[in-house]
Amino acid sequence: MAIVTLDNVTYKYPLTDSPALKEISLQVNEGEFVAVIGPNGAGKSTLCYALAGFVPHFFKGELTGTVLVDGKDLLKSTLNEWVLHVGLAFQNPFNQISGAKYTVFEELAFGLENIGIPRDEMISRVETAMKLTGISDLADRSPYSLSGGQQQRVALTSILVMQPKVLVLDEPTSQMDPIGTREVFSVIRTLAEQGMTVILVEHKVEWIAQFADRVIALHDGQILLEGTPSEVLTSDLLQGKGFGISRYTSTAREAKKLGLWKKETLPVTLDEAAEGFS
Amino acid sequence: MHERLSFYTKRDSLLHRLNPLTKLTLVLGLLLIAFVTPWYWTPHVLLLIVIFPLSFIGKVNREFFRAFLRLIIPAATFLFLMQAFFQPIGQQVIFKIWFLDITKESLLFAFRNAMRIIVMVSSFTLFLLTTHPSELMSDLTRRGLPGQFAYVIISTLQIIPQMQAKAQTIISAQRSRGLDTESNFIKRAGSVFPLVGPLVFGSLVEVEERAIAIEARGFTSTHPKTSLRDIPDRNIDRILRWLLIILIIACIALRIWLS
C-alpha cells in the first residue's frame, strides 16, 4: 500500500535555468526502506525537500506534478501541516540543534511545544523515543557538548517524537566519523525494523545493500534505475556517471573480464564477494 | 569551551524560587525608585539595604560581589570621573586639576548618577544570577511574548560561544594561508575581511539549514504553544509584584507632587 506517491514531479528552484527534478514518478509502500543514491547535483537533496514539503513551500519556485503522502496532497497543504507527516533530517548535525534549549530532553520536546502537545504526552513521547534511539543517558547534557554521532542521534530523535508517517534522511552519516556512522546506522536500522517508512539518501552502498528493500538511482534530476539493491548497485548503467559503487562490485567487474569472477551477478557486500571469489 | 553564555548560577534559594516576572518587576522597581525618588541618598540606601542583602538571600553573594568588584565598580568609577571632570555644574570650585575646574556640585551630581547606574546594573546582575534564561523565556512566552522573540534571544546566547570557537578556527585557517596576525597594525587592519568574511558568509549557510531544521519541528506552527517546564507563579509572586507596582507609583507621584 503506497504511502508516498510522486507523480511526474518537475521542480525548478527560483532564479535557476534548469529543473532540479525532472518528471520524477515513484511510489513507496508503508514500512518500506528505500535508499536513494546519486552523484552530487543529481537532485537527491531536492527530492528530500520535495518529500518533506520544503520544496516548494520553503524554497518557493515552481513544482508541477503531484506529491502525495498518506493520501494528502502537498500542493494543497501548508508546510506546517506537512511536517507532521514527513520528518526530515540531514547531513550536518550541528545545524539541526535548535539552539533554543539547554538540555537534550528539552531539545527533544521543542517540536512538541511548538505544535501544542500537552505536557504529559510530551514527556511520554520523549522518553519513549529516547529509549528507541538509545540516547536516554544524554537527557541532561547540553546538545552542544555532544559528539557528532550523538548530535545526529538527537536530531533523529527530535524528528521521531513528532511521529511522522515517513522519515526522510539526507546523507545523515556523511559528516560522521566511523563510530558516529555506526551509531546512526544502528538507529536507522532499528527504526526501519520497527516498521517506519524510511527514505535514505546515502553514499555508503555496502550498508544500503544489506538493509534497504529498494534502491533508486538518481541522475541529473531523473530516476535512472530502480530495483533491489543487488539489481541497481551492480548495474552497468551506473558506470561512468559518477555513482560511487562498492569496490567489491568494481573489482569483481574487472575480474569478470579476466575470467576470474565466474558468477552472473556482481557482489556488493563483503560476504557476496567472498562467496563469489572462493 | 563554554557550553553556554549566561550568568545563571544554580542554587536553592528564595530568589531562585520566585517567578521570573516577579524578579523582573523587582529590577524595574529598583531602577525606577533609584532614578525617580527625589531624596539624594536613595540609590545608596537601596544598594545597602535591598540589593546586598538580596544577594545573600539568593545565595549568590560570592558571584555577585565578584562581578560587583570586577565589573560594576570600575565601570561606575569611570562614569563618575567623566561626569565630575567634564560636566561642570555650579560655582563652588573645590580644586583644579590642570585646566579642569572641579566643583562641589558636579562631584555630588556625578556621585549620585554613578550610584544610580550601580543600582541598575547590580539589580540586573542579581536577576541574571538567579534566573535561568530558559525559564525567563518560557514564562514570558506563556504570558504572550511571541515565540520567535524568545527564540532569537536564547539561541543568540547559546550561539555566541559556538561563534567564538568558529572565529578561532577561521583565524587559524587564514594564518595558515600566510595571513599575518602578529606584526604591524596596518597589516592587521587589512586582515579584517578574511577573518570576518567567512564568519558571516559561513553563518548564512548554517542559518538556512537551521531554519529548515526548526521549521521541520513546527516552529512556525500557529497552534497555541505548550510548555515542557512548569514555571510556578504563586500567590507570593503576585502579592510582591503588586506591592512593587504600588511602591513605584507612589515614588513617581511623590516626585510629581514635590516638583
Add this chain to the structure above:
Amino acid sequence: MKIQISDLYFTYPTGVEALRGISFMIESGEQVAIVGQNGAGKTTLVKHFNGLLQPTSGRVLIGDWNTKEHSVAKLARRVGYVFQNPDEQLFSKNVGIEVAFGPKNLGFDSERIQALVKDTLAMTELSDKTEMNPYDLSATWRKMVALASIVAMDTDIVIFDEPTTGQDAVNVTRIANVIRNLREHGKTVITITHDIDFCAENFERVIALSQGKVLLDGKANEVLGQEDLLATTYVDPPQLTRLGKRLGFKETVRNQEEFLNALKM
C-alpha cells in the same frame, strides 16, 4: 623537505594530554596518511607542522626550521594546510581572487601568482569558475576552491584534514588526482582521513595514532593488514584488504591492482 618530530608531547590548556611522546621522520616527497579514532591526536599532531600549536615538550623541525622559532605566517611558506570546512576560509569576491590570497600573502611577484593561480585552477577543474563567487558554488566546488587556495601556495609540504568527508565519488576522484599531481611534483603530502579506502589507494605510508601515541607506522600494506591493532583505534581495514584476508591471501592487498594480481596467482 624533511619533517622531523622528536619526542613530541602536547597538553592543551584545559589539561588534556593530547600527544604523549611522538617521534617520526617524514622524508621529502613522501605520501603519508594519518588514521585513528577521533581524539587520538591526529589534528593536534598535524597542527604542530605549521606552528598553529607549539610543543609542550619535544621538537618539530620543518626542513631546517624549528617551529618554535617561526611564526605561522612564516611557516606557511613551507607548509600548506587545507582545513576541513571550506566555509571557514572563503571570503573573496571570486574564485580567482580567493586562490590568489595565499600566494599574495607569501609575497610572490605578480607574474608568479598569476601562473600559480592559472595552473592550480586548471588542476582542480575550476578554470571555468574563476569569475564566480565561491558562495554561489555548491558545497562540492567550494571544497575544491579551498583546496586550490592552498595548493596555489606552492609549498613543499601540503596537509589535508579529512579531504573526502561528505564528498561524492566524483569529487573524491578529483581530490585524488590533485594529490597524485602533487606527488608527481615531488611535494610531501600528509592527510588525516577516516576514509580508509581512499587512504589505501593514494598513500604509501600509514601512521595510526591511538591515545596520543603512535600505534603503527609503516608501509600501507603492512599497517593496513593489522586488523586487530587497527580495531583498537576504531579503524576498519579497506574493503579489498578485508576481502583478501577472507580469501586467505598471503600478502595484504590494498587496491584493485594488487587484489587482481594476488587472485591470479
